[in-house]
Amino acid sequence: MQSPVVLRRFREEDVEEISRLEAQCIPDAWSVGLFRDFLKDQNSIGLLAGLGDKIVGFCSVTNISGEGEVNNVAVLPSFRGRGIASALMEELLHQGEAMGITDFTLEVRVGNFPAVHLYEKFGFVSEGIRPGFYRNPTEDAMIMWRRGPRGQ
Numbered sequence: 379m380q381s382p383v384v385l386r387r388f389r390e391e392d393v394e395e396i397s398r399l400e401a402q403c404i405p406d407a408w409s410v411g412l413f414r415d416f417l418k419d420q421n422s423i424g425l426l427a428g429l430g431d432k433i434v435g436f437c438s439v440t441n442i443s444g445e446g447e448v449n450n451v452a453v454l455p456s457f458r459g460r461g462i463a464s465a466l467m468e469e470l471l472h473q474g475e476a477m478g479i480t481d482f483t484l485e486v487r488v489g490n491f492p493a494v495h496l497y498e499k500f501g502f503v504s505e506g507i508r509p510g511f512y513r514n515p516t517e518d519a520m521i522m523w524r525r526g527p528r529g530q
């Protein structure tokens with residue numbers, strides 16, 4: 379990727395902008411309060427992608443006994459298709475493994491083709507469907523896993 383995108387952990391002062399970003403991208407976005415609570419959790423990693431002084435994307439994972447729940451991945455609409463989510467995911471998986479996560483999991487709307495493609499690119503495979511899991515609009519969730527060497 380040729381653009382000067384910088385990846386770093388997000389902090390308290392980034393939370394309001396990240397919350398606004400997520401609200402533009404995902405129907406059930408986290409509140410500012412949820413992001414603040416998230417930052418207090420030592421078992422979680424939140425990464426942002428910055429371009430100049432603008433936050434253009436972010437993602438996060440929570441480590442639960444070696445299993446990493448990827449909570450959210452989002453890139454502002456006008457910055458999509460240039461590898462920003464891929465760069466975020468690569469770094470998130472790397473940092474997650476460094477904190478002891480062996481298997482990563484997430485849920486995604488079955489019809490969210492860009493996200494499913496992104497996750498498959500990083501080795502996630504579907505292991506099940508949760509019917510009608512999402513609201514507004516109602517849609518099935520695909521449960522995806524990326525299992526490390528011990529989980530395969």
Ligand SMILES: CC(C)(COP(=O)(O)OP(=O)(O)OC[C@H]1O[C@@H](n2cnc3c(N)ncnc32)[C@H](O)[C@@H]1OP(=O)(O)O)[C@@H](O)C(=O)NCCC(=O)NCCS
Binds near residue numbers: 454459461485486490
């Ligand atoms: C999913 C999302 C994060 C991808 O961000 P992005 O920065 O555009 O992703 P990238 O540019 O890194 O592309 C990732 C892969 O997805 C593919 N992709 C991107 N848009 C696509 C589309 N509309 N259809 C199919 N594949 C697509 C890319 O081609 C790329 O694969 P490749 O490297 O094999 O070409 C972005 O679309 C988004 O924010 N969507 C709304 C929020 C969301 O749905 N998050 C997931 C919730 S589970």
